[in-house]
Amino acid sequence: MQPDFSEKRPRHGINEKMKTALICGISGQDGSYLARLLLDHGYEVIGTSRDAQMSGFANLDKLGIRGRVRVVSMAINDSRSVFQVLNQVRPDEVYNLAGLSSVALSFEQPVEALESITVGTLNLIESIRFLDREIRFYNAGSSECFGDTGELAADENTPFRPRSAYAVAKAAAFWEVANYREAYDLYACSGILFNHESPLRPERFVTQKIVAAACRIVAGSKEKLSLGNVSIQRDWGWAPEYVEAMWRMLQQEEPEDYVIATGKRHSLEEFVETVFSSVGLNWRDHVILDPTLLRPMDIMAGWGNPAKACGKLGWQAQYKMHDVVRMMVETQSTAAAVL
Numbered sequence: 001m002q003p004d005f006s007e008k009r010p011r012h013g014i015n016e017k018m019k020t021a022l023i024c025g026i027s028g029q030d031g032s033y034l035a036r037l038l039l040d041h042g043y044e045v046i047g048t049s050r051d052a053q054m055s056g057f058a059n060l061d062k063l064g065i066r067g068r069v070r071v072v073s074m075a076i077n078d079s080r081s082v083f084q085v086l087n088q089v090r091p092d093e094v095y096n097l098a099g100l101s102s103v104a105l106s107f108e109q110p111v112e113a114l115e116s117i118t119v120g121t122l123n124l125i126e127s128i129r130f131l132d133r134e135i136r137f138y139n140a141g142s143s144e145c146f147g148d149t150g151e152l153a154a155d156e157n158t159p160f161r162p163r164s165a166y167a168v169a170k171a172a173a174f175w176e177v178a179n180y181r182e183a184y185d186l187y188a189c190s191g192i193l194f195n196h197e198s199p200l201r202p203e204r205f206v207t208q209k210i211v212a213a214a215c216r217i218v219a220g221s222k223e224k225l226s227l228g229n230v231s232i233q234r235d236w237g238w239a240p241e242y243v244e245a246m247w248r249m250l251q252q253e254e255p256e257d258y259v260i261a262t263g264k265r266h267s268l269e270e271f272v273e274t275v276f277s278s279v280g281l282n283w284r285d286h287v288i289l290d291p292t293l294l295r296p297m298d299i300m301a302g303w304g305n306p307a308k309a310c311g312k313l314g315w316q317a318q319y320k321m322h323d324v325v326r327m328m329v330e331t332q333s334t335a336a337a338v339l
Contacts, residue, residue: 021090023035023046023095026048027049027058027059028195035063038281047070079127086135091135094128096140117169117173122135129180134187139188143235150301156259206268213328226293227266235261235265241318249313
């Protein structure tokens with residue numbers, strides 16, 4: 001089954017007011033899928049980029065929705081810029097998906113991680129507080145905040161033990177949102193999402209790196225795929241399903257935080273084996289384990305318990321790791337065949 005990249009038309013009731021959503025970080029994987037979802041629900045969708053005129057929006061193009069989304073310039077670490085955009089757009093819902101998105105890169109750029117995530121989140125919720133309008137706010141949390149979950153799946157009551165600059169920044173942003181929700185009665189919540197993948201992932205993410213390399217090798221490339229620690233375990237889901245959970249969080253009567261996960265864990269070695277076997281190859285013949293790719297600190301096991309999301313949001317992951325691999329490989333293979 002191929003992922004659905006088709007463009008769909010909005011649905012409105014005759015007397016239903018069109019909602020406006022502001023997506024900060026619209027050019028990324030989650031922002032693009034969320035934009036498509038909101039358009040399908042009849043929203044006016046506005047996205048932000050540091051320089052809207054110069055930025056590329058390839059993911060929006062791939063989904064066939066670039067012409068239906070308005071993009072404005074906003075520097076999320078600049079409080080004046082954030083306030084001006086919120087005041088001009090007057091959104092009903094704000095989705096904060098902006099900021100540095102790479103755990104590995106955060107070891108090299110810790111200041112950027114803290115400024116773009118922690119300061120950026122604070123600028124958004126401070127602006128919402130001062131505007132004093134009915135704005136619902138979603139914050140992209142991260143399972144990285146939990147650190148190593150070990151043999152127990154993390155839920156909303158699991159303590160945070162961040163092990164990277166990215167995770168520290170995400171943990172701080174989570175508590176900022178919780179504090180503003182309680183202190184100022186904002187409708188603000190965080191989704192603590194475990195790993196979620198799609199063909200829109202860039203190759204700096206290990207899942208897409210593996211899929212792209214396997215497809216090139218089966219097509220004749222003589223390259224070797226270099227990986228670090230393949231013993232780590234993760235909870236991998238399908239990104240288009242996870243943005244549905246984001247939207248559902250903002251449709252509830254009361255704002256709450258939710259863990260979003262499949263509830264299943266697999267090692268990176270299993271992921272690699274599944275990818276290579278799906279194209280008829282033995283991964284051990286094509287993969288090199290490179291100790292220089294090991295992180296200063298890594299999480300050995302990370303998986304989540306989505307029971308609260310299932311019970312309160314009616315959300316449950318339909319696609320698990322093997323499904324995700326199949327759809328990513330199919331898309332990559334189709335793209336390679338076209339080229």
